[in-house]
Amino acid sequence: MSLFLILNLAIAVAACALLYFMQQRHVSFTKRVFTALGLGVVLGAAFQGVYGNGAQVIKDTNEYLGIVGSGYVKLLQMIVMPLIMVSIIQAVLKLRNASSLGKISALTIGTLMATTAVAATIGILMAKLYGLTAVGLTSSAAEVARGAYLEGKLATAQEISLPKMILSFIPENPFLDMTGVRNTSTIAVVLFSIFIGVAATGIAGKQPDVFESFSRFVHVAHAIVMRMVTLVLRLTPFGVFALITQVLAKSSLQDILNLIGFVAASYSALILMFGVHLILIALAGLNPARYVKKIFPVLAFAFTSRTSAGSIPMSVQTQTARLGTPEGIANFAASFGATIGQNGCAGIYPAMLAVMIAPTVGIDPFTSHFLLTLVGIVTIGSVGVAGVGGGATFAALIVLSAMNLPVALAGLLISIEPLIDMGRTALNVSGSITAGTLTSRVLGQTDMKVFESDAELNLDTDQQVA
Template identity: 55%
Template sequence: MTGFVLFNVAIMLIFILVLFIMQRKHISFTKRVFTGLGIGVIYGFILQYFTEPDSEALLTTVDWFNLVGSGYVKFLQMIVMPLVFISILSAFTKLKLTNNIGKISSLILAILIGTTAVAAAVGITATFAFDLEAVQIEQGEAENVRGVELEEKYGTTVEGKTMPQQILELIPANPFLDLTGARPTSTISVVIFAAFLGFAYLGVRRKQPEQAELFAKIVEAFYSIIMRVVTLILRLTPYGILAIMTKTVATSNLDAIVKLGKFVVASYAALLVMFLIHLILLAIGGLSPMKYLKKAFPVLVFAFTSRTSAGALPMNIKTQKQMGVSDGIANFSGSFGLSIGQNGCAGIYPAMLAIMVAPTVGIDPFTPSFIATVIVVVAISSFGVAGVGGGATFAALLVLSALNLPVALAGLLISVEPLIDMGRTALNVSGSMTSGVLTSRITGDLDKEKYNSEAEALEADII
């Protein structure tokens, strides 16, 4: 390890110590998160200024930073599958929720899929407004390599599979394998398996109430333990965001971002419009968008910096509860939102990519029939998209293959992929939380007094 690397690591340790002292002084969780974010951005730019993004010294430095940043994300991913599984089961064991289980799940799914279709339309509009085409993007060595990788992945995942066959991939033939997250569709498969157990519980509750009561107590006991683990992990959030943001800024290829600036601007314009649509939907439901913004902001910041919807699930569920959403609905919307109807990764991005790639094979992308086809395919393909890094790529593969478009061209955007993925992930989480809040509002289950309270999200649970 060189002196330069040691110096960088020592500086990071000092920043971590600062955050630790803030925690010991009981400074609010939100302030510590934003302190870590701010320091990470500034430190990242300093490293960017003094080193090259691909220099050995910076890569070694980042490798050490990953012990904190990537380690934190791995802890979150560690708890995701158990949390999804026990959250769905817990939702079924709550009497208030199970009386309306069909209506609630249908509403959540309808909002998730409906907003994804709207997101696809927004992405198409942005592509048209900014006049984006794949042929405008230069192909370098990295882009060509990425294209080859995508073709190989395409060959092992979706090539030659019809839409019914792809739907069959969602069904858990081996739920224990899916609990390990081994497949791109593992999350939705775990949801399906947990739902089957939940419906079985409802049947047992009618015929054997004593056994059902015992099962419900066991589920709630496990749920309490899992949520305690979640709280312990979330306390590491300021440190994780500090390291993640430092790495992201320090290793960003500014030249590539400038070259693809038009696509980056178009992407964020579409993401912003879709986020505003979320706020409009809340306003139509008679809820204050500003209250939502204040309470959702910490989890959206985490999703933005970490680029993992799955990792944000614990904060997602806790934040919904702070907004007055019941445990059951928060568990359902948070878990469903990991694999269904991700507005950013499975909505805007695949739609923009399809419109950009279509002219390369002689298709006019702005004919009404093609646009309608893209929106429908995007909505259907939004089932089973993994809520971790790479989910948007998998969604793009599904959409491009369904439209018979070349998937290798998706590799053209590799240089700006991390930058765009930050905004996409934040939008995914916002869509999930919006579906939970709106479902609670429609069913009359929302605690409006709690929604309108001034309490900061998560502060009651995380010190």
């Protein structure tokens, strides 16, 4: 272990000690996440500036930081399936109404897909505004290799169809799906949990004692799982610090400058789409500024971790404890939003890529036929993304192959992919929270006392404190 590595780790430990001290002093959760983000940005940029891109000491430092950052993400992923299962079952037991369940599902999924269509449109507009085109771009060895990899995955993307996607949601082996083995495992577990809840409510009148026993069991299981969620979420500032430090330390400034147009266009589109979310929140009669303040910690985690699925526990906690959304709706929105209608990965990104690549094969991307076809394919394809791994990559493959555009050119963006993916993931999570909030408001189930409260969620005592 080199002296520089020891020095780097000592600085990182000191930063974590500061975050722990803030936790012990009961500094608000939001302020701790803000501080962690700032510390990570400063330290990651310092590592990059001092050692330079690709330095071995940075790689070694990031391996140790990964124990905290990646370890935190793994803990969140560990509790995703238990959280979804017990929360959905308990929600169905409380509803005891199939029509209410149908309304929640329809409103949630409808909002996710509608906002994805809007996101695609915004992506197209930004591509036009910034004059994005793949014509004339040169390829490095890494980008050529990435292009070849994408072409190898093309056959898998072309096999995807809406009927196959819908069929893949049905859990053939629910216990296997609980391990997350399939890319549609999250939705499959949601459906299996609904099935259990509906079956249980079916015996409520005939066997009330059995139903009551099962209901108590689910209540106990739910209390234990939520305690697990609380314990893991306490580590959020540490995870955010480690993850953002890793990203900044290994990012190449030159690569970012070479494709600064696409980076700027992407973040402009992401910011505009986030603005659309806030407009929807305002139209629902909620204060957008208060809303942003309440959801910032989960967006910060999604931004640094680049995982929509891993954000599910924190998203549910935020929606229920800070926005006043019922737990059943929050779980539906977070679960479906992690796999269907992702505004960033399945909306903006593939739309911008298609517009950027079309001129390389002599297609004018701004004809009405091309644009209408593109928005339609992006919206429908946003459901298909759930069936395959790779998120934004497969969303792009589905759209580009459906539009008969060369997929290998998508590899040109490999060097800036992590930077853009951070914003995309945050927007995905924002979209799912927006869907849950709107669904709750439309159904008149939002607890406005919770939303209007300025209380912070204190994960140390499991109570909300001013």
